[in-house]
Amino acid sequence: MLVTLWGTRGSLATPGPETERYGGNTSCVSVHGREGTVLVLDAGTGIRPMGASLDPPPRRVDILLTHLHMDHIQGLGFFEPLFCPDLDVHIWGPASTQLSLQARLVRYLSPPLFPVYIRELPCRLHLHEVGDAEIDIGEFRVSAARVCHPGPTVGFRIRDPKDKVLTYLPDHEPALGALTFPVLPRAWTSGAVIAEESDLLIHDSQYSAHEYHDRVGWGHSSMRHVLDFASLVDARHLVPFHHDPGHSDVDLDRLLSEAIEEAKPPFRVTPAREGATFRL
Amino acid sequence: MPSKPIQMILARQLASSLATPIFLMDAEGTVIYFNEGAEILLNERFEETGEIPADEYAKLVEVTDEARKPIPPEKWPTRVARTQRQPVSRTIWTRNRNSEWRHLQVTVIPIVGEGGALHGVMNIFWEL
Numbered sequence: 001m002l003v004t005l006w007g008t009r010g011s012l013a014t015p016g017p018e019t020e021r022y023g024g025n026t027s028c029v030s031v032h033g034r035e036g037t038v039l040v041l042d043a044g045t046g047i048r049p050m051g052a053s054l055d056p057p058p059r060r061v062d063i064l065l066t067h068l069h070m071d072h073i074q075g076l077g078f079f080e081p082l083f084c085p086d087l088d089v090h091i092w093g094p095a096s097t098q099l100s101l102q103a104r105l106v107r108y109l110s111p112p113l114f115p116v117y118i119r120e121l122p123c124r125l126h127l128h129e130v131g132d133a134e135i136d137i138g139e140f141r142v143s144a145a146r147v148c149h150p151g152p153t154v155g156f157r158i159r160d161p162k163d164k165v166l167t168y169l170p171d172h173e174p175a176l177g178a179l180t181f182p183v184l185p186r187a188w189t190s191g192a193v194i195a196e197e198s199d200l201l202i203h204d205s206q207y208s209a210h211e212y213h214d215r216v217g218w219g220h221s222s223m224r225h226v227l228d229f230a231s232l233v234d235a236r237h238l239v240p241f242h243h244d245p246g247h248s249d250v251d252l253d254r255l256l257s258e259a260i261e262e263a264k265p266p267f268r269v270t271p272a273r274e275g276a277t278f279r280l
Numbered sequence: 281m282p283s284k285p286i287q288m289i290l291a292r293q294l295a296s297s298l299a300t301p302i303f304l305m306d307a308e309g310t311v312i313y314f315n316e317g318a319e320i321l322l323n324e325r326f327e328e329t330g331e332i333p334a335d336e337y338a339k340l341v342e343v344t345d346e347a348r349k350p351i352p353p354e355k356w357p358t359r360v361a362r363t364q365r366q367p368v369s370r371t372i373w374t375r376n377r378n379s380e381w382r383h384l385q386v387t388v389i390p391i392v393g394e395g396g397a398l399h400g401v402m403n404i405f406w407e408l
Contacts, residue, residue: 097394131395146286152394177293185281188292193283 001160002032007046008272010242018248023274026071037138047075065093067153077114085122094152095129148173148190149219157194164280167198170242175225182232195233205240223259241272285399301405309334323376342375361388362401383408
């Protein structure tokens with residue numbers, strides 16, 4: 001599979017010279033399979049250039065939403081395939097306990113927040129609520145698990161026919177409530193089972209340790225937390241992701257080098273950079 | 281080992297940070313966690329017992345009503361809350377394997393996730 005990062009920023013799009021290297025678009029990752037399957041992980045502002053890159057567009061695109069916070073769906077209305085009449089677009093995401101995925105998406109894809117109603121989109125749109133069961137999308141086997149983040153939120157584990165595994169946990173606070181982290185086994189650690197032995201783990205790393213101290217419960221991890229989480233799950237390659245909008249490129253270089261110096265991880269670490277690709 | 285539901289992971293994190301005695305049972309009645317406050321009631325340490333199947337848990341503790349009349353396990357508040365999927369609150373006496381009697385108020389809350397899935401119950405105790 002070919003994994004491409006189109007948006008790496010968390011919370012708010014942050015364009016400008018200070019974020020030029022790691023990027024300012026919010027969460028979006030594409031996964032292209034060898035047999036032509038196209039998955040899009042989250043629909044942050046990075047989905048706009050991702051959609052424009054599909055030339056010619058495939059017959060089917062699957063968008064997997066981890067949750068419906070604005071930075072993960074803001075680009076949805078600007079995804080060109082939604083406006084292609086002959087295209088099947090499948091959107092997968094978590095329902096809430098009371099509302100369907102469609103009812104929750106309509107809150108954004110309708111006036112006054114967006115001029116077009118979801119029912120008016122020209123593509124053949126299919127909405128699916130993700131559960132605990134594994135699903136097959138083209139050549140990929142996808143599993144989802146609810147994880148620790150405010151509101152209904154899932155992480156995705158994507159396995160290709162060669163058993164290469166990508167795990168995507170862009171917004172995740174597995175250390176919530178833990179006096180020290182990690183202490184508990186994988187079964188008792190949010191997201192750990194779907195992330196175990198991933199060939200590529202894309203994971204929330206929004207804060208410094210100091211910032212996390214003042215933001216416990218906001219649903220994100222510190223750089224050190226993600227290094228420790230990746231150790232717990234025996235990840236082979238970690239991509240710290242969902243950079244804080246307040247962190248410049250220089251800040252990110254410093255945060256990562258400090259965390260690596262302290263944790264000395266036994267696996268490869270590559271900070272998420274807009275435009276980066278990974279072939280598994 | 282399969283992952284615990286996020287609702288139970290969060291419940292454990294809450295319980296582990298409280299002094300109030302709390303037991304967590306899964307949807308089958310297995311004791312999957314109890315905190316330090318509950319360790320005192322049970323006179324057992326979770327680190328030593330690990331998870332306790334429902335039938336073994338019934339051997340660790342004796343439960344009676346206010347008149348010290350034994351309550352059979354199938355009528356324990358935790359079982360009623362789990363099988364009937366409704367909150368239960370009542371006063372009981374318990375006796376652990378150390379023969380220590382305790383007078384307790386217990387409140388049991390079913391933990392129900394999306395789609396109405398029952399993930400387990402949270403048993404909250406208050407010593408009277």
